[in-house]
Amino acid sequence: MHSSMTRYTALIIIMSVVFTTIAGRLFFLQVVKGQEYKEQSNNKSIREIPDIAPRGKILDSKGKILATSTQGYMLVYNQTDDNDEVFxxxxxxxxxxLDDSGESQQDDFELKINPFKFEFRSDDEETRKNLEIKFKRDRGLNEDIEKSIKNKNKNISDDELKVLVNKELLKISPEDTFKKLVKQYNISSAYSLEQQRRFMIVKDTLKMQSFSGYKPVTVASNIKKETAFKFLQMLNELPGIDVTTQPIRSYPNGNLGSNFIGYISKISSDYEKYTEKGYDVSSDYVGQAGIEGALEDRLKGSKGGRIVKLNKNGRITEELGKREPYPGQTVQLTVNKDVQKAAEASLENTLASLRANPYQMRRSNTSNATRGTAVVVNVNTGAIVAMAQVPRYNPNDFAVxxxxxxxxxxxxxxxxLKQFGKNxxxxxxxTGNYPGESEDEVLNTLFPVDKSIKNNTTIRKDVYDIYxxxxxxxxxxxxxxxxxTFKxxxxxxxxxTGVITPDFSVDDEGYFYQGSKKVPFELDGPNGVVNLITxxxxxxxxxxxxxxxxxRNAFGDDILAKYAWKFGLGVDPNSSVKPTTGIEIPEKFGQVYNTVSNKNTYANTYLWKTMSILKNGQDDYGHKVVTVDLYDNSSDSKQTTATKNSIKTLIKDSIKNGKESFDRSKYKELFSQLALEDPNNKKDISSSQMDNLINVIYSITISDANAQLKVPANIENAAIGQGLNQFTPLQMANYVATIANGGTRYKLHLVDQYLDADGKVIEKVNPEIIxxxxVSSANxxxxxxxxxxxxxxxxxxAVFSGFPISTAGKTGTASFANQDQVGRTDYAEYIGFAPIDKPQIAVCVVLFDGGQGGVGAASIARDIYSAYFTSNGTISGSTTTGTK
Known part of the structure; x- marks a missing residue:
């Protein structure tokens, strides 16, 4: 007992000594030295200066540089209390x-002058409005507005407050915003407007970057070596100014391949996502679009940084710690730069020739042939060899x-679009296509003001894809x-399916009967007796x-789609198959005619038609109908919105399912309910008006829309590539590649391999069969x-005469409804592959408003073949056709 007490007492004494020592040390650190440490932690003379990681390279299939990071000189400003006084x-x-040296101040400040305006990098007006609100909130312009609203309504919810504040923020003009910031940053009005803005850029950057610590402000990027040395010699005269180096994104080939390479730009959305990933949203640039955007996580690298001590003039006097930046991964693409360049040149030359000679083809006016694309695929791997287009942009415009x-x-x-549209x-x-309408009325048809944007009077939509x-x-x-090209x-x-053999023949007299309707084909004319090959x-x-x-007679309306889906021309809407070619960059995915998609398309199209007729109060035959507004309204209650949605769903169900599903009592119930709930709709719908309203809906949904779902013309039109059939050029290229290689559809890919900064392979992208x-080889x-x-x-x-490589292809001339009325003409299309015996590449060329595919589109394909087979040594010299 005595022994255990002795051990217990000894333990108590030891623990007391330990805790006394710890307590003493804590007192020393927190009280005696606390103020010193606090001052040091808040000391603006100790900074972390980020070192941007060089962005990974983007290479073509042969290692030629498409995008890289070069070292550039950068002029920076470090703010301290002392140098702030002489700012x-x-x-x-x-x-x-800078001006005398021919340099430019770094300027991605969205508030411009002469005239005053905001320039946010988005072609979507709603996005621009959201960015404007964020811009003003970040700079505190919301604070006085919030106080004023709260004083008037102390019980307002946070959500209601935000809506009202945002509405008021948008009322602050760019000029008034500028004046508020001039005052906020204590910029004297004695300076010229341009000088005020130049000071504002630096002051504003200081404010924005202060949210994430005190960092140097970049005053000028990518300055010349001579300019950098000039500043280095004057550093003692310019408090806070310093010269450093930074990696600058560079695209040595200008606009070559910009549609798939992408560009880098200031962060303008998803701020929380980027912040969580360690980005500084006030200054960092990220990949936008194309490979730059899709592979941002691989290309960006790991940012470094230095902990430094500054003197009172903002000059670095001591480096306290350092973390080296690590370059991003190099992405080597499957694209062949030479083929890409040839495809782009051929597109440009051919489109220019079509514009210069707009009436060289029958039934076409190609004066607006301003857009085109060409996709080249390795038929044995799914690798993209080229993806060219006109127009393009220069990603260097965004790099600095x-x-x-x-x-x-x-x-x-x-x-x-207003001026473009008038021209x-x-x-x-x-205007001759619109009898009795003025030029302004036609303008509002082709390029209408975007009504989806509240209070908008200037932003227009390009509804017919003209610009x-x-x-x-x-x-x-x-x-x-x-x-x-679908044939x-x-x-x-x-x-x-066995409904035809290769010898099956038809006497082509230049027309086809769809029911009792004779459909002529004036462009093709009669071809006489033809079998499958002819x-x-x-x-x-x-x-x-x-x-x-x-x-259709043997297997129903979906049999054509069943085979088209195997070749990547759409997917079965009832399946869980992801609609994609597999490409690494964002894509749309088109669909072949099938009954499910057809029903959905008609349901959506005729729903909008029904809504328009009800709102206008008159059907297509001039019959009056009670006015009902089913469009969404910001003032709608939740119940009104729900009732409108129920009516819309009922209309779509009627279109899809026919007269058996047309429930008059349900329509009556829902419209009566809407009349009671919605102050914006008529309150008193009489019994006869209700009957007439439902009859009009029956006429549109059942007699018109649903009746069209079952006509043989749907699959007949689809068989020649019209009707519901719509695909991207990328899908079409993969479809012809699948034919060429004997029936294997590969996942399309732009990336060949990923490399580290030393050029060692991290990951190889292998061909993948989808x-x-x-399909039988004989067929x-x-x-x-x-x-x-x-x-x-x-x-x-005519295009391929004398070409040294054996080729196969199919021309296409595709039209769409009312194209002549809106001033457009046919899509000129061509698909093909080469060589015939052992195919290597497949192509798809599409010229918007390009006329017939056998002219310009086919000549571009020939130029692509020439570049490809010259590049791999199969043929020598140039065999390009030029333009047709």
Missing amino acids: FTTMSRVFKI PGRLTSEMYSQYFNPD YIESRGI PKPFYNYATQSLIPPGS PMTAIAGLE AIQKSSNPYFMTVAEKL EKTG LETVKAGMSAVNEKGTAA
Whole structure:
């Protein structure tokens, strides 16, 4: 007992000594030295200076540089209390030296002058409004507004307050915003407006960056070596100014491949996401669009930093610690730069020739042939060899802040569609297509003011896809009718199902009867008796519509889609298959005609038609109907919104399911309910008005829309590439590649491999099979023979005459409803592959408003073949055709 007490007492004494020592040390640290440490932690003379990591390179398939980071000199300003007192004097001298040296101040400040305006990098007006609100909130312009609203309504909820404040913030003009910031940053009005803004850029950057610590402000990026040395010699005279180096993103080939390479830009959305990933949203740039955007996480690298001590003039006197930046991964693409360059040059030359000679083709006016795309695929791997387009942009314009001028900004993000539209209408005499309407009325039809934007009177929509858009990837985003390029697919379905054989023939008299309606094909004319091969060669519409008729009679309306889905032309809407080609960058994915998609398309189209008729109070035949507004309204209650949605769903169900599902009592119940709930709709709908209202809806949904779902013309039109069929050029390229290689559809990919900073392979992207179609080789060989005949003696023979490589293809001329009225003309299309015996590459070319595919589109394909086979040594010298 005595022994245990002794041990216990000893333990108590030891613990007491330990805790006394710890307590003493804590007292020393927190009380005696606490103030010193507190001062040091708040000491603005100790800074962390970030070191930006060099962004990973983007290379072509042969290692040629498409994007890289070069070392550039950068002028920075470190703020301290001492040099802040002479800020305006110092900066005035800095600006003069920059100007005298031909340098530009770094300027990605969205508030502009002369005239006052905001320039936010988005072509979407709602996004620009949200960015404007954030801009003003970040600078505290919301604070006085919030106080004023709260004083008037102390019980207002946070959500209501935010809505009201945002509404008031948008009322603050750019000029008033500028004046508020001039006052906030204590900038004297004695300076010129331009000088005020130059000071404001630096002051504003200091404020924005202060949220994440005190960092140097970049005054000028990528300055010349001589300018850097000039500043280095004057550092003692310019408190806070220093010269350092930074990696600058560079695209040595300018706009080459910009549609898939992308660009880098200031962070303008998803701020929380980027903050969580360690980005400084006030200053860091990130990949936008293309490979730069899709592979941002691989390309960005790891940021470094230095903990430094500054003297009173903002000069670094001591480096306390350092973390080295680590470069991003290098991305090597499958794209061949030489083929890409040739494709882009051929597109530009061919489109220019079409514009210069707008009436060289029958039934076409190609004066607006301003857009086109070409996709080249390795048929044995799914690798993208080239993805070219016109128009493009130069990603260098965005790599250095301030390089993007206001004129360039407007061209890229906010084009003047009003002026463009007027020029377009006048140059093409389009007012003649709209009897009795003025030019302004036609303008409002083709380029209407965007009503989805509240209080908007200036922003217009390009509803008929007329304006050339450099940031739009025409290869991956455009859904277009394939026209006759779809006919090989119809041939495959016919052969595989056994409804035709290669010898099956039709007497093509230049027309086809759809029911009792005679449909003429004036452009193609009569082709006489054709079998499968000559039908492909001559592009006979009656032949393939006859095949569709046989398919429908034997197997129903979905049989054509069943085979098209195997080739990547859409996916079964009832399946869980992801609609994608597999490409690494964002894409749309088109669909072939099928009954489910057809119902959904008609349901949406005729819902809008029904809503428009009810709002206008008159149907297509001039019959009056009680006015009902089913459009969404910001003032709608939750119950009103729910009732409107129930009516819309009922209308769509009627269109899809026909008269058996048309529930008059349900319509009456919902419209009566809406009349009671919605102050914006009529309160007193009489019994006769209600009956008339429901009859009009029945006429639209059942007699018109639903009746059209079941007509044979749907699959007949689809068989020649019209109707519901719409695909991206990327899908079409993969479809023809699948035919060429014998029926294996590969996942498309732009990336060949990922490398580390030392050039060592991190990951190789191997070919991946999506589906083996199972189509018999005999049937594919028959279709290939037809496509070979196209280039030898058919619709593309003039272009491919004398070409040293054997090629196969299919031309296409695709139209869409009311294209002539709006001043547009056919899509010129061409798909093909080469060589015939052992195919290596497949191509798809589409020229918007390009006329017939056998002219310009086919000549571009030939130029691509020439570049590719010259590049790999199969042929020597140039065999390009030029323009047609």
